Every structure is written in C-alpha cells, then in structure tokens.
Amino acid sequence: MKRKGFTLIELLVVIAIIAILAAMLFPALNKARQNAMKASCLSNLKQVGLAFHMYANDWDGLIPAYNTYWHSRLHPAYLNNREVLRCSFGPKKAPGATYWFYYCMNIGASGVKLLGGGIRNMSTCILVGDGYHTYSTDPATAYNNAINGLGSNYDDNCYMGRYGYAYHPVYRHNKQANMLFLDGHVDSIPMGDVYVTGGQYHYCSYNVSGIDWSPTY
Ligand SMILES: [Zn+2]
Numbered sequence: 001m002k003r004k005g006f007t008l009i010e011l012l013v014v015i016a017i018i019a020i021l022a023a024m025l026f027p028a029l030n031k032a033r034q035n036a037m038k039a040s041c042l043s044n045l046k047q048v049g050l051a052f053h054m055y056a057n058d059w060d061g062l063i064p065a066y067n068t069y070w071h072s073r074l075h076p077a078y079l080n081n082r083e084v085l086r087c088s089f090g091p092k093k094a095p096g097a098t099y100w101f102y103y104c105m106n107i108g109a110s111g112v113k114l115l116g117g118g119i120r121n122m123s124t125c126i127l128v129g130d131g132y133h134t135y136s137t138d139p140a141t142a143y144n145n146a147i148n149g150l151g152s153n154y155d156d157n158c159y160m161g162r163y164g165y166a167y168h169p170v171y172r173h174n175k176q177a178n179m180l181f182l183d184g185h186v187d188s189i190p191m192g193d194v195y196v197t198g199g200q201y202h203y204c205s206y207n208v209s210g211i212d213w214s215p216t217y
Pocket residue numbers: 038041042087088089130172173178
C-alpha cells in the first residue's frame with residue numbers, strides 16, 4: 001500500500017484549527033490575568049487600609065494629609081513594601097513613564113480623624129484608590145495617559161477628588177476602579193458610578209451608587 005504524506009491543504013487545515021483554538025484561548029487567558037491583577041490590587045489596598053489604621057492609632061486618630069507625602073508617612077514605618085502602595089495593573093516602568101500606578105488619596109478624606117472622629121459615612125467614603133494625575137485636558141489623551149502611566153510626575157502626593165482637573169479615579173480593571181474606604185473595606189466601583197463635573201475628566205462630584213467624596217460628621 002502506498003503511504004500518503006500530508007498534502008498542503010491538510011497542513012493548512014491543521015494550522016487554521018490551531019489558530020482558531022489559540023484565538024479562543026487568548027481572551028480567556030487575558031481575562032484571567034486581568035482578574036489576578038484586580039485581586040492583587042484589592043489585596044494591596046486592604047494592607048494600605050491596615051497601615052492607615054495603625055498610623056491613626058499612633059497619631060491621635062489622624063491620618064496624613066494628601067500633601068504631606070502621604071506614601072512616605074506609611075512606608076516604611078507602617079508598610080514594609082512600598083510596592084503595596086501601587087496598583088498591580090501594569091509593569092513598574094515603561095519608556096517615558098515617570099511613576100507607575102501609585103494610589104491616590106481622596107482629597108476630601110485628607111488628614112481626617114479616622115479613629116474616634118465621629119465620621120458617619122466611614123463605609124461609603126473613599127480614602128484612597130486607583131487614580132491618576134494627568135495634565136492633559138483632552139479626555140482621550142488623559143485616559144490613555146492614566147492607563148499607560150504617562151504624563152504625570154506625582155506619586156507620593158497623588159490625590160484625586162474635589163480638586164482641579166483630571167485628578168480622578170482610573171478604571172483600570174475591566175472598567176472598574178478599586179477603592180479603599182475609610183472603614184478599611186475595599187471594593188471595585190464601576191465606571192459611570194462616579195459623576196465628574198465640568199466634563200468627563202474633571203473633578204469628582206456626586207455619584208449614583210452611594211460613594212462619597214466627603215466625610216460627613
Ligand atoms: Zn488597581
């Protein structure tokens with residue numbers, strides 16, 4: 001019996017099947033990677049929350065103000081690893097990037113009395129989370145900068161919320177931003193749940209899902 005080799009058509013069919021299987025697999029792998037980064041970011045924020053509570057315990061209930069290099073007030077005294085102050089979304093450094101994905105403080109919660117201060121909305125008021133400074137007033141550029149870690153020179157003093165333009169949450173995790181709240185719990189908030197005034201990339205104002213940018217006493 002004559003042995004028949006693979007024809008070109010057979011080979012191409014096999015290659016096509018492999019390509020289809022790979023194409024089906026890649027989005028699943030990418031989604032798994034995204035979920036892992038999101039979970040890691042939430043875990044970081046949880047540790048940052050513990051550090052804030054330890055700091056407040058030592059400082060008469062107060063937490064650092066946003067403009068006092070608040071990262072340096074927590075690290076290394078209350079956090080061993082500075083990487084915990086950084087969202088795990090992307091690589092540490094990229095060409096052209098100055099600082100990468102460090103968390104930003106809600107300016108409304110800056111320097112508040114976290115312990116024993118009588119704040120009523122501890123569980124709905126944001127303390128820190130996924131945010132970004134960018135100098136661009138163009139919405140598309142601002143979002144691109146925030147996602148790719150470009151066009152900012154802030155890390156220790158990063159803040160967001162009711163101040164200036166383009167200091168806002170960044171929805172890095174499948175259109176969700178991870179946030180640490182004053183009571184120490186962490187959560188992901190979906191894009192669109194926070195309204196911003198003065199245009200899409202201006203400062204944060206009211207919201208539709210019970211997230212507060214100012215503590216109430
Ligand atoms: Zn994050």
